[in-house]
Amino acid sequence: MRRTIAATDRQEAESPAQPDRLRTEFAFELPRGYVDESGTVHRSGVMRLATARDELIPLRDDRVRENSAYLSVVLIARVITRLGTIEDVHPGVVEDLFASDLAFLQDFYRRINAEGHTRAAVTCPACRENFAVDLAGGGRLGES
Numbered sequence: 001m002r003r004t005i006a007a008t009d010r011q012e013a014e015s016p017a018q019p020d021r022l023r024t025e026f027a028f029e030l031p032r033g034y035v036d037e038s039g040t041v042h043r044s045g046v047m048r049l050a051t052a053r054d055e056l057i058p059l060r061d062d063r064v065r066e067n068s069a070y071l072s073v074v075l076i077a078r079v080i081t082r083l084g085t086i087e088d089v090h091p092g093v094v095e096d097l098f099a100s101d102l103a104f105l106q107d108f109y110r111r112i113n114a115e116g117h118t119r120a121a122v123t124c125p126a127c128r129e130n131f132a133v134d135l136a137g138g139g140r141l142g143e144s
Contacts (some may be wrong), residue, residue: 024048024049025046025047025048025049025081026046026047026048026108026112027044027045027046028044028045028046028047028104028105028108029043029044029045030042030043030044030045030083030097030101030104030105031098031100031101031104032098032100032101033084033098033101034083034084034086034093034096034097034101035096036086040084040085041084042083042084042085042086043084044083044084045080045081045082045083045084045089046080046081046082047079047080047081047105047108047109047112048079048081049079049112049113050075050078050079050109050113054075054078054079055075057078058071058074058075058078059071061074063091070091072102072106073091073094073095073102074091075109076094076102076105076106076109077089077090077091077093077094079109080094080105
C-alpha cells in the first residue's frame with residue numbers, strides 16, 4: 001500500500017527539523033566601564049538569562065533586607081558571567097560601577113529577561129528618523 005506524502009511531510013523529509021536553540025548569554029558594552037584596582041578599564045562583558053533562583057536568593061541577603069535598593073546590585077552580580085578579563089563578578093565589583101553603567105545593566109537585564117529581546121526603539125536627534133538598535137550587539141553607544 002502506497003501512502004501519499006503531504007506537503008508538510010515532504011518538507012520535514014527534505015529538511016529535518018532543527019531543534020530551537022535558546023540564546024542564554026548576551027554580550028554588552030558598558031558606556032563608561034569598570035575601573036579595577038590597577039586602573040584597567042573593563043567595558044565588554046556577558047550577561048546570562050536569570051533563573052528563578054537568581055531572583056529569589058538575593059531576597060535572603062541581609063544587605064537586601066536592610067536596603068531594598070541593594071537587590072539590583074546582588075542580582076546583577078549573579079548574572080554577569082564576565083566583565084572584561086574579570087570572571088568572578090561579585091557584588092563588590094557591581095558596587096564600584098559608575099551609576100550610568102549600573103543603570104545600563106539594569107535596563108539590559110530587564111530587556112533580556114522580561115521582554116525577551118535586546119532591541120530598543122530610538123530616534124536620531126539630528127534627523128528625527130526612528131529605527132531600532134540591538135543593545136547586545138557589542139557596539140558602543142552611538143556606533144552602528
